[in-house]
Amino acid sequence: MKVGMIGCGVISRQYLESVETLPDVQLVAVADLDRARAETAAEGREGVRVLSVDELIADDEVDTVLNLTIPAAHAEVDLRAIAASKNVYSEKPFAVTTEEGAQVLAAAQEAGVLVGSAPDTVLGTGTQTARAVIDDGLIGTPIAAMATMVTPGHERWHPQPDFYYVPGGGPLLDMGPYYIHALVTLLGPVQAVVGAASRLRTERTIGSGPREGETIPVSTDTHVTGVLVHESGVLSTLVMSFDAVATSAHPIEIHGTGGTLAVPDPNRFDGDVQLYALGGDGWQTLPVTGGYEETGRGIGLQDMAVRGADLRASGELGQHVLEVMNGVLEAAHGGGRVEITSTVERPAAVPLTPSAVQV
Template sequence: MEKVGIGIIGCGNISGAYLKAMTSDFPILDIRGLGDLNIELAEARATEFGLRAKSIDELLADPKIEIIVNLTIPKAHVAVALQALDAGKNTYSEKPLGINFAEGKKLAEVARARKLRIGAAPDTFLGGGHQTARTLIDKGLIGQPVGGTATFMCPGHERWHPNPAFYYEVGGGPMLDMGPYYITDLVNLLGPVSQVAGFAITPRAERIITSEPRNGEHIPVHVPTHVAGVMAFDNGAVVQIGMSFDVAGHKHVPLEVYGTEGTLIVPDPNRFGGQVEYLKKGGQFEEQSLTSPYSDGNFRSIGVADMAHAIRSDRPHRASGELALHVLEVMEAFHTASEEGRTIKITTTVGRPAPLADSLVDGRLAK
């Protein structure tokens, strides 16, 4: 199958994981250059992976590049994606799709008008752990889905990230940073969300960085850093969610899904693999064999590879703009619900992405 040309804009912390997977796991991807406003950063990444650093204008002008992979900080996601669309390129963004629903909706409208594809992370829901859980639900093992819990809680990213300030700017916070993993996986498992209720608070007005090289620096907080809420799904299930940068520690598992006949423990949605456990009503939790590929490593960029195969095969891609826009609306709705003291009805909907039963490598294409 003919390779698909890729240009990468944004060479920060997350780009290393993308490039490692792109260069080792997905032969359909032809990386034609790396760009960043900080050219030294682009050159360092290019040297690390044996690639070429180019200006952003060069990437956008290259006729052999079909997909721009947008790994910039959240507040730049839509601006860079619009540049790519203006240049006639499909675009795939790191999560979230945008920092608010309005700009995400604008991006989707421009893409439709230009008949170009947009996609967005996370793509971890395509990993073997989550696809195995999806298979078990689809087989009816838990019966009718009833509810679940989704939990990410930590003390904050200033402990480890070298430049953590953007996590506390508009477009950051635990819901827009970590929520995409959890909510996207739940849509994969249960389908679209219909209503949201929640509360969002900001316990601290500033944070102190404890990572290097900015150890000791104070940074302001502009977003809620502890969010608790409930999602009602179209299928009738009701899921509790908690996302926080203010919790010292906890004992919740990342994802549980409950049904009338059983319960599933779903792996961490920030990972591709992990253990799936199933409890049949009246029984005990038992580990389940993983039945899908991509469970034994970090395959970040599988969403890009799936988009590339979808372009060549003329089929929908799974980590789609429609999915990312729906998740963005849901995430924003928690903040709106808290501010306005009411339940928020979700205006978008999306079909569950097609399951990924087969490898994308060596021509064994998923249907």
């Protein structure tokens, strides 16, 4: 798979660190509206050309576009790449609106190309070991889940944080994909949601970089709580905040009739999975039993290259999660219970696999 990367901002560094380890993926071109950033990304990488966005989309060597633009541009760039008969793999969220995401999937189906969506962190050993524990019945029948992400805000560290505080950002659409992709991977698709949200500040102050001290407006909710009703009957409670300071809660807890499972940070590929069994003596750290070992962002591209239409980090999964998130926001602003119209199969489990090797 010959990949052209559009968008050379902060997240691109993590993709660039791992792409050379992927045996079936080759980075051949990069583009950014700021050409200097693209040149920095290509520096020292043999065979990687610096192109304009238009040139990269039209380039015959590129068969897959890795879309690392800001969320507001995800659907537009995807649609342009699909129109050029290229596969696309988009950073999260899949799009800003559910309607945009549906347009991307429809265009891809008509063009006969593949669509993938981050996050691929769920393919690592943390989430996949937790999935194996659930599938093996070690917590009995799952009843409920809690997913908690609390931070005082990304403007404290990100030099260009504007996009976090407009529609398409906020804690739910920015960080929610990690948690909800994990919840769907662990517990299956969602059929309905309820929600509540708040926005305590109208502006934020940038804390680092050349714009340090500059204030930016806030036009999206910065604390969101939702309840996801899974098709299986499991109820997942979601707390996503750019307002609170800290939490002692596990990132994700799955409660079952036979025990409670602590799932590590879904923004990471690894981490300890812990079980508190019914009648047990406390938390026990479990051995790693699933997932890609020692991998990084971009393993979803490798998965796409090898598995084709059966890719795990699929556009369909990204779209389902996008609809869930937008449903929570709709419910938070007077929609009551919102039914989710899409569904998706749980992605195939990843057996314990050495880094970047498909089995």
